[in-house]
Amino acid sequence: xxxxxxxxxxxxxxxxxxxxxxxxxxxxxxxxxxxxxxxxxxxxxxxxxxxxxxxxxxxxxxxxxxxxxxxxxxxxxxxxxxxxxxxxxxxxxxxxxxxxxxxxxxxxxxxxxxxxxxxxxxxxxxxxxxxxxxxxxxxxxxxxxxxxxxxxxxxxxxxxxxxxxxxxxxxxxxxxxxxxxxxxxxxx
Numbered sequence: 001x002x003x004x005x006x007x008x009x010x011x012x013x014x015x016x017x018x019x020x021x022x023x024x025x026x027x028x029x030x031x032x033x034x035x036x037x038x039x040x041x042x043x044x045x046x047x048x049x050x051x052x053x054x055x056x057x058x059x060x061x062x063x064x065x066x067x068x069x070x071x072x073x074x075x076x077x078x079x080x081x082x083x084x085x086x087x088x089x090x091x092x093x094x095x096x097x098x099x100x101x102x103x104x105x106x107x108x109x110x111x112x113x114x115x116x117x118x119x120x121x122x123x124x125x126x127x128x129x130x131x132x133x134x135x136x137x138x139x140x141x142x143x144x145x146x147x148x149x150x151x152x153x154x155x156x157x158x159x160x161x162x163x164x165x166x167x168x169x170x171x172x173x174x175x176x177x178x179x180x181x182x183x184x185x186x187x188x
Contacts, residue, residue, distance in 0.1 A: 002029055005036070018042070018077065041118035045087035046075035046164045048106075048151075048172040049098055049125045056151050057096045058165070060142040071154070072165045075120070084121035093131045096143045101127030106171040111163045122168045124175055148176070 005026040014021035020040040028034055049057045059072050076091040078084060085103055092098055106122035133143075152173035155166040 004029065005034075008033065013037070037115065039112075039116040039118075041077075041116050042080070043078040043084070043119050043121070044075055044164070045078060045084040045091065045121045045123065046073050046168045047088040047092045047100075047103075047123045047125045048073050048168050049092060049096060049100065049128055050148055050172065050176070051128055051145075054148055055145045056148040057098065057143050057145050058151060058160075059095055060144065062140065070162045070165075071160050072162045073168050075164055078121075085123065088121070088123040088125065092125055094134055094136075095139075095141050097131060097133035098125070098128045099131035100125035101129075104175065106168065106175060109164060109167045120164045122164075122171055124172045148172075 005028055007024055008027050009025040011023045012020065013023055018041075022038055022040065024036045024038065026034055026036050057074070059074060060069050061072055062069050074088075074091045074095040076087055076094070078087050085105070088103060089100060092100060102125070104124040104126070106124055108119050108121050110117075110119055112118060151160075152169050154160045155169040155173075158166075160166045160169065
């Protein structure tokens with residue numbers, strides 16, 4: 001069965017600094033028409049730092065739209081022409097104050113498929129060293145270290161409610177577990 005919806009008409013509702021909002025008229029698979037309102041987003045990258053001592057760095061950050069603080073992994077939007085890995089490296093340094101020698105892709109996630117085309121590229125950062133930090137002028141974050149296993153457990157328990165951070169931590173945890181299983185000869 002073909003489930004594809006075909007664009008018939010598009011109206012730009014908001015032309016913002018970061019986002020654009022559209023109202024599209026689409027033709028449904030059965031030939032009927034419907035309206036889809038959605039947000040265009042430039043994409044982002046998120047990174048889970050993993051230190052040799054088994055710790056990670058997370059951030060506390062206030063988010064305006066929900067009106068509260070969240071615990072998150074370092075992340076940021078992709079600027080035009082920027083590679084997602086470059087964004088991960090930049091955000092790790094700016095927000096957490098670390099540089100990584102090794103960056104492992106963990107795939108992508110689409111955090112809000114019902115109303116946005118945003119895609120977030122996820123990475124695991126290793127072989128870390130301190131680097132000068134410096135967030136954007138309008139960005140305030142509080143980095144803190146904790147055991148990596150505890151951060152993954154927090155994501156599993158639902159204590160990390162930010163979707164990108166929970167998915168990034170769960171995938172990083174799966175990557176670390178797969179490596180450990182391979183090293184012990186117990187691959188699944």
